[in-house]
Amino acid sequence: MSPKEKTKIIKDVTQLVLSRRTKMCNFLEYKDTKVIYRRYASLFFITGIDPNDNELLTLEIIHRYVEVLDRYFGNVCELDLIFNFHRAYFILDELLIAGEMQESSKKTVLRVITQQDAMEEEEAKEEAKK
């Protein structure tokens, strides 16, 4: 997919989602995909799935991701995600691969992430010693 197409999709879908009212359902159609979104305060989490995939569970994947972020950052907010965008990616990688749920246990995901952080810290300490 070219960057141009990507930008177009992001723009289209953002518009579609923002124009929906709160009471409406969390699903809508965009071309051949279903868009599932969930709003947390001013943050929207948006996913695209196959028409055949399970909508409600996709909604809960979003929620699980938010829960993990929340636990990791401690009351997560937009700024956490902006300044630590790479960590948001790392956490997502532990949750989803190839668009499929990889690990649904919050505890397991957090354990892996803290392990990564510990390694990073270790390396930073060694660096400082030099």
Next chain:
Amino acid sequence: MAMRGLTVFIADIRNCRVRELEEKRINKEMANIRTKFKDGSLSGYDKKKYVCKLLYMYILGWDIDFGHMEAVNLISSTKYSEKQIGYLGITLLMHENSDLVRLVVNSIRKDLDDNNEIHNCLALHAIANIGGREMAESLASDVHRLLVSPNSKSFVKKKAALTMLRLFRKHPDVIPAPDWAERITNIIDDYDLGVCLSVTSLITALAQQYPEAFMLAIPKAIMRLHKVIVERDFSADYVYYKIPIPWLQVKLLRLLQYFPPTEDPNMSEMLHNVLQTIINNSQETPRNVQHNNAQNAILFEAINLAIHLDCESDIVRQATNILARFILSKETNVRYLGLETMAHLAAVTDELDEIKKHEETIILSLRDKDISVRRRGLDLLYSMCDVSNAKTIVSELIRYLHIADYALREEMVLKIAIMTEKYATEHSWYVDVILQLISSAGDHVGEEVWYRVVQIVTNHESLQEYSAKMVLHYMRSPHCHENMLKVGGYILGEYGHLIANLPGASPIEQFNTLHARFGLCSLATRALLLSTYIKFINLFPEIKGAILAVFNQYRHVLDAELQQRACEYMAIATMPTDDLLQTVCEEMPQFPERESALLSRLNERTGQTEDKRTWNIGGKDSNEKTPANLLAATKERNENGSVDDLVNSVSNTSISAAGGENGTVAPANGSTAPPTPAAPAAKVGLTWKDQLAPGHENWYNRLRDGTDGILYEDSILQIGIKSEYHGHLGRLAIYFGNKTHTQLNSFAVSVESPEGLIVANSHTLATSIGPSTQIQQLYSLECQQIVTEVPLIRISYQAGSTQSIYLKLPVLMSRFIEPIQLSSADFFGRWKQIGGAPREVQEIIKVQGKIELERARSILVNHRLGICENVDPKPGNFVATGVFNTSLSGKVGCLLRLEPNHETNMYRLTIRTTSDVVSKHLKEILHTALLYRPAPSTR
């Protein structure tokens, strides 16, 4: 630990209030990073920091055209934090066809082979996120190794499974899925629920392509569901708002929808329990949103599976009641999904009555505030439409069309046109609806809709006069759409003469109606109307003058097409005789029958998606080519071809029920070709017979003449059997003993029985055998017909790699004989009745060593023949009788004489039975038994 430089940079960007400032800051940073990179003497930390900055700019939408190489370098760093950023960099900046992929393949392979699992994981993430052909070809086997290796940790296996899934979706040809099927399927049994979840996702994709190779997944999926849902056996970590691992439950329920329903009665009962438990659990609505969502997600998937298994089952009836409640729910999500699932049910069932009860609610959903819900309502109405409710639904839809969203209208028009055509019982209704459609939603009526009207009117004489009348009427309304003019032009040109005697429809009035709008039309329509006019000249010579004036005028227009038509028509019309005119304007022949362009248009709209749909929107006939149905079709060819042929159903005015009509299907229509059976390519060449375990003959031969004993033994497993028979029935117990001190996992047994012999397992086998433990599996046997083959059994288990053992089961034909005793007179009476060949067979058998009468006697007894004493005048000769029983092909009487000759060590065996097949096969069995000499040492 945090990169200060990065934080400062992000804060700077956020402080830029206008885009120009941001651009300035970005350009400055890019220039800075470029110089730093050129310098070449950067520390790992700095490289990491700058790559991060580039990534942040990339996320904001700026073009990044350098820095890829630095990211690639970071991958091979020894420091984890640097490696991690390197990988993040390449996954964000590279796409699958990037030339740089080649550069990273080797580093990735190195990390896949690394002993450090965390490096394996990073490499797997990268493959899953980039995943081009190059990666697939060079790394798929490494990924597979990580997935199936017994040494892999759970968290690596999970990632490997999904990485493979991604590679398979992109490049299915690179993954030899059938070869890997068994080991992959076995992982469903993994104790780690996360691993099970990932591998189920993988199998769901693979099984759609290779259903046969993944058949084993059916029992495994059912057992796993049973374990989680009914036995409630799961780790507490995986409970999500009181629901155990909903993602896995849904995946497994979905996986089963890609297979035909299981034939194993135990399995279907287990599955029934699972579904019933889910339905029962859903009676209450939890307060917590997450809990409720997860519960409903499972419920909807379970209903979909139940519908797939049997859409008239009790479970589905219960589910329909729940759905009826859901479509009235206050929660929009639930309404949406209720309608969607109901559409699924309506699309496959014959029994629409339950759904029709809710017609009003569903029609109301077309007025829902949310377009997503309105769409589902439309789909459901389309799916539940049949002859009885077509008029109501179509008229509701037409009424709604005026206020429907623009985005919906075109699809609605298509669907209305299809429904009308499919379920019309009166011709006039069809014409009315379509013309109304064209007049009220003209802009949304695609070309194919009016083409179709023309086809149908042309092919149905009874429609022609009526349509001509109606079309003329519509064209006189003030807002006549151009599409109406096209239909009108065509129909009047062909059939205008049929109404020429009616008031207000005289030739000149017809012409004037058309020509009044001529000037306002597009060129294409004008061209079409010119053709109508030349036809008019042929039909109504009296208005020739008026028409010639039009042609004359158009001989000078700029448009080449119009000009050419006008000139040619002018020439034809002014020829001295009308011969050519009459030939050219002869009535149109009927259109050949073909698939409705409307349906192909609609199907095009549904488009290609990654997972195959398990059902399609629409009536029953649109659902005959779903994956599971294709597979089932190999077993049971449904004679009832698809009723796509709409022209037929319209022509036949007395359609009684939707979908299922046999009579109206045109023979040898291209669209009714039987679905091609899923090719058995999944089997990798060898049959079970070719793979029998070495040395199995020794054990088997010993068991031929007995009912109990050892069937197989090696250093790991010992297999024994016990059996008993009565008439055409039998019971067989197989014992599996694990001789090792470790547990045998992924243990599975399957049986391949010859036609006519039913081998059913009467309870479900455990999937593992504990150390030094024996388990037992019971089978019931039923002999339905004369069987000359024995069943085969396949045992597989996991010990490092998957081990498979193939064996023959000593269930010989003679097991189903019941011994009887006959008197001398009876015996010879029947002996004569049966007579000679082919029902008599005779053989001289020379044995090694001496003849042993006791052995011969026990062979006959073991093969369940009754020895009749004092029948043969010569002592030492055997006379034996029995009745061979089958449940479907009746009984076969068996008589035999066995005459030993001690001098020559030969037997003469004569068999007479009422079936030549039985005679021949019984002779072979006894022949082999008499010759058999057990190997000297038997342990």
